Amino acid sequence: MHSISRLIKKDQLFLRYFSTSTGSITPITKVLIANRGEIACRVMRTAKSKGVKTVAVYSEADKNSLHVSLADESYLIGPPPAKESYLRGDKIIEIAKKSGAQAIHPGYGFLSENSDFADxxxxxxxxxxxxxxDAIRAMGSKSASKDIMIKAGVPTIPGYHGEDQSMDILKKEALKIGYPVLIKAVMGGGGKGMRIVExxxxxxxxxxxxxxxxxxxFGDSRVLVEKxxxxxxxVEIQVFADKHGNCVxxxxxxxxxxxxxxxxxxxAPAPHLSEDLRQKMGSAAVAAAKAVGYVGAGTVEFILSQDGSFFFMEMNTRLQVEHPITEMITKQDLVEWQLKVAESQKLPLEQSDLKIHGHSFEARxxxxxxxxxxxxxxxKLAHLSTPTPSSTLRVETGVRQGDEVSVYYDPMIAKLVVWHEDREKALRYLRNSLDEYHIIGLNTNINFLKRLSTHPAFVKGEVETGFIPIHRESLMAPQEPMSNDTIALAAVSLLLKDIASQKTKEDPTSPWSSLIGFRVNHSLKSTVKFxxxxxxxxxxxxYDGKNNFTVTVNGATVQVTDAKLNTQNETVSAHVNGRFYNNIKTVTVKNSLNIFSADGQQYQLEIPSTVLPKGGDAALGSLVSPMPGKVTKIMVNVGDSVKKGQPILLMEAMKMEHTIRSPIDGKVESLPYNVNEIVEEKKTLAVIV
Incomplete structure (x- = not known):
């Protein structure tokens, strides 16, 4: 508390910090990024554009990651768990010195708000x-930071932040505040230790x-009580300060x-926020930053009431995940600003120079x-395709097709950032861009984001922190059933892929494989099964051999004409009962065909395999994954002859080992998965004929 009290004395703080920081500029020619994933890639992008060399660190799980391939130099830092790699401040310092990096950019998370590491x-x-x-330390404690804000004249939520944690005191203070109250952990964030009490x-x-x-x-059980x-x-405010006492x-x-x-x-900007309120919140955020002698990029988070009153929640002493939308509306590169400030340069612009341009959304x-x-x-990201990046659309990501989302780190795949001249157009742009974001191989929230971005209340800008619980029923609506047109296009797509591959005679799962003497230019009939x-x-x-198909779906006849397959971007185009469908994405991954319909829905259709013989006594699914897990060992090779009951592979699921055995005497035709690959439930692990 003694160090915190010193922070309140602004004159002393100014002398303590700024008197030693207004000297000559120290150029940064090489920077180590002490992070991973999309933020590491993001920092590298700006550094490279400014001629600054970049150094990456990586865990064993990240050795083939995108941020490693983008860096000028890369160093292994430890095993996959963050505490043994990305949180090893001593080892990061060692690598910085070894590589000759003058500076370390911590990104966000990990060591970004670790005052001991900054020291x-x-x-x-x-x-x-x-x-x-000192600023990190002061803002890292919710209770101490609020004491500072109160003395700085920044509005704070009524609450109790005292050291006495006895239940009697907490009950007394809660009654004084008035229910409902919010219980929050004094240290930490991310919603941990947070409870609403009615x-x-x-x-x-x-x-x-x-x-x-x-x-x-957080290793600290203390809590505070707030209204x-x-x-x-x-609503949060982006602030920036330099070492010369300037802050905007x-x-x-x-x-x-x-x-x-x-x-x-x-x-950004916030919907339905008056210019007067914007100026008041901005001024309060600057006052908060100055109160702790802040330097660099930071974010002051406020809770905004329906009546226009606002209260300080906390200050994040780092670059925020959502900083790209601020960059979009201000036309500024915040990482470039960070580098300038770190070099002891003054802020590039004054407050009067900063203007809001248009509107921007970020969907995680x-x-x-x-x-x-x-x-x-x-x-694994078995298939990944995104909308095309441009000056008005950014895909902030640290993964590529074929990469895995690991159990060790945050499951964010990317940030989709769009900009347009007003909120309505930006929101429409976001929705269309989400339709172009295609991921196969694992569950994602893309469809949920589509429903959210088109929800009438969200379109009107009627947002609040309880938005999802309030609108849960409509946001969690079940997926629309597949239309007959979509089913027909899926079947035609599979057949066109089959014809293009010219491997129908060797593929026992092919719908044409039973047709002796098949010729492309002859009319033929078959049944596609999904x-x-x-x-x-x-x-x-x-099929008439001329790209025209007659498909029967749910008893109805669907005419698919002029069907064309684009094997490069994996799309099919065709007229279906008179309606033209252009570039419908259809992707075959292992034993499934994934189709992204014209209305933006994603459907996964399993292609039945001929694994088990008719009348066989093997249990159905004996070559199918019993639950999500990981392949740990494969005991056979493709082409091997196997006996009924012979072990084929081992799979680890829910901390248990499962032996997958052959249900028949036969030959191993395919092994779709490799060792260490993650497998979803009910996926075919081997094909034996």
């Missing part, structure tokens, strides 16, 4: 591209639960729409299942 950098003569350690009789359970989670997450605002908005704000971002207290979609694309309470997922969810689809198809 270590200073001790070792390495520039930490972030604020002074009634006095529930307070003790809420406090105890919050304390347990806080202790487990819980009903229907609030989460770069306007606001609305981050109200969240799940599990974590942001999912952000926009996660490997998660919205239908299972947004449960995070892992797996498994879709719990339904088995049998689709009769007649």
């Amino acid at each position: 270590l950098c200073e001790k070792e003569g390495i520039i930490f591209i972030g604020p002074p350690s 009634r006095e009789e529930d307070l003790e359970d809420g406090v105890n639960s919050s304390k347990r989670e806080a202790q487990a997450s 819980y605002l009903v229907h609030p908005r989460h 704000h770069l306007f606001e971002r609305d981050c109200s729409v969240q799940r599990r207290h974590q942001k999912i979609i952000e926009e 694309i996660y490997a998660e299942n919205p239908d299972s309470d947004f449960l995070p997922g892992t797996g 498994d879709f969810k719990d339904n088995k689809l049998e689709i009769p198809v007649e």
